[in-house]
Amino acid sequence: MTRLAHFFSRLTLLALVGLLGFILWDRYTPPAPPATLEPIIGQIDRIVIEKSERRMVVFQGDTPVRTYNIALGFAPEGDKVLEGDGKTPEGLFKIDRRNEQSAFHLSLGLDYPLPEDKARAHADGVDPGGDIFIHGQPNRRKSPDPILMDWTNGCIAVSNAEIEELWAVTPIGTPVEIRP
Template structure:
């Protein structure tokens, strides 16, 4: 009888561990891998860039449809004042050109400088610069990672896959708000 009692105590322990494992399984299983994002259907109408958070939010009819991590100019704090200062401009702009043959993987031009920007820098005896874009990575090897470092001359950089997605849904005239 001693052997039979020992067998049932072991069996009871195994059943207990099995039942406990069954109830805890959902709690301790690793999360499922992320699913691919649903494609953006139709054109977007607004892009909001939050410089301090290194984030770009894309909108369709006041609904956020995508958020991207971004890289900015190599001196990202503050509003662009002069050509070569490495700052990304702040304000309300529009997409005014598209360049599929730029030095970067696709680029969407922003209509900076506006007349007020030119007037401010001319009054200070400087040049406000220009050629501010939302673009992908440089078309060369060893390009920087847009998420870990601010590296542009004042533009906004995405990964190549992200700029391809944005390029496909962004028409000329899209509103771009760049916040500090």
């Protein structure tokens, strides 16, 4: 077998494995979240996201009431600088909108970019990006996905069941701290 034929046979095999992985990923149905969690009673007061831990904690007063595993932007290290960089912004934000008609299962919008983000981007001659949300899984999928990897364009993703819980208890104006 020539080197070129060997190369193409390996390339074909790699493409088939990738296609099989994509097909299986699209049909995977994860187990339902545990039904033993007590529901969150009342509204939450703040959200803290720890990017390095892939964790989001919601609080009522000083009491943490729920912890979620999260997915972030596809290039999560560091603060968001420009549109398309795949980074999740860091800092203090607020929930400023709710979208039931999102391309993802429900979404809670953050007030990014802040004036200082816009000023920095303007000084650098770039677009700071926007439309940063806490949201569920893409609506095109058949079921909620487990959080296996970072895949968003800079948003914070949870399972569909988790965003439904958050949606019910998170008012507009809720502070959100995103830590490195």
